Amino acid sequence: MFETLTKAPGDKILALMGEYAADPRSTKIDLGVGVYKDEKGVTPVMSAVRKAEQRILENEKTKTYLGIAGNKGFGAAVLDLALADSVDRSRVRIAQAPGGTGSLWVLMQLINRAKPGATVWVSDPTWPNHNPIAENSGLKVEKYPYFDTETRGVKFPQMLAALDKLGKDDVVLLHGCCHNPTGANLTNEQWDQVAASLARTGALPFIDLAYLGFGDGLLEDAYGTRKVIASVPEALIAFSGSKNFGLYRERIGAAILIARDADQADVTNSQLLNIIRGAYSQPPDHGAEIIRTILEDKDLRAEWEAELNQMRGRMITLREKLAEAIRQRSNSKDFDFIAAHRGMFSLLGLPNDVVEHLKAANGVYMIGDSRINVAGIPEDRVGDLAEAMLSASK
């Protein structure tokens, strides 16, 4: 039977991870895959996570099934964290899912049940996994203008004009914060305008919230999500705990739906649970129980927030250092946008041959579209990196 198959395309980001690992040069620099790294280049297990795991190991009494929506305490804690009191909870339902990706997947399936073949509008550019998830779910994908390659900021007037033309059969995928791959984000005032546009047109907002706390802070990063859902009757959110809790391989996320009223929420949620049951029956618990344990415990939560703040601060410092090193060496402000961007990524806007040259000549690995992961910048090599970037882009 398998002879009918041809080779499927690989994931470029994950492939680059393999290429980097195989490079024998000790001077190589990994600015590729989006995982946080500390000053030693290690992706640590957060201290609050370790402690929560110890508690779970000691206290867990059973491994019996939890149910299709997963860990209830986790769900309630994530709603408090992400949404707070921005929307009446009677209209909200949450189902734990395997990672932000699993959450995106079940929600795309839900959209296709509600409106088969609907169009999902994604930012230009967006995380490369959005497209296949949508298309595999039967949906169409279109792009709205987003990144301005001149200013390396958001083309906001063009974005808003595109959103203003949409209607109630359209879905708009928005990055809640820390845009991947660009690092360019909406201001609060721009979020206000996006929320007003969605309220006006009736297009369905679908927020990918994979980096809450990685931009300017837990509260600051939630502004756009909360503003949008407070402004519209219906919305979807895909939450990920991979980055902010450092739980990547545990595959923990949540699919959140907001309906116009409690009855509609029940009906829509029954379809969501039906999708999950027909896919993987129930989510894995470990990551959810870790997050529940941390968020429900005052001390563990404070410890987690402190570590998250420290990670975020480190990324901002690295941004400032790299921008400054380039400014000093080039006498130009051309790369100052790196310091203005937020989250783990910046899209540098370098042509692909420059990206390839940096890899071959300097062992500097970034994604082919010239996205860098700022957490991968070694603090003692900022000058080397600045020089390599400038000489390659000449």
Ligand code: PLP
């Ligand atoms: N959405 C975006 C924009 C991402 O960058 C990621 C990255 O990992 C995800 C969703 C999903 O992550 P995960 O499935 O590992 O939680």
Ligand code: TYF
């Ligand atoms: O964009 C990134 O690098 C992260 C990690 O298929 C990632 O979001 C990359 C590719 C992928 C899954 C996760």
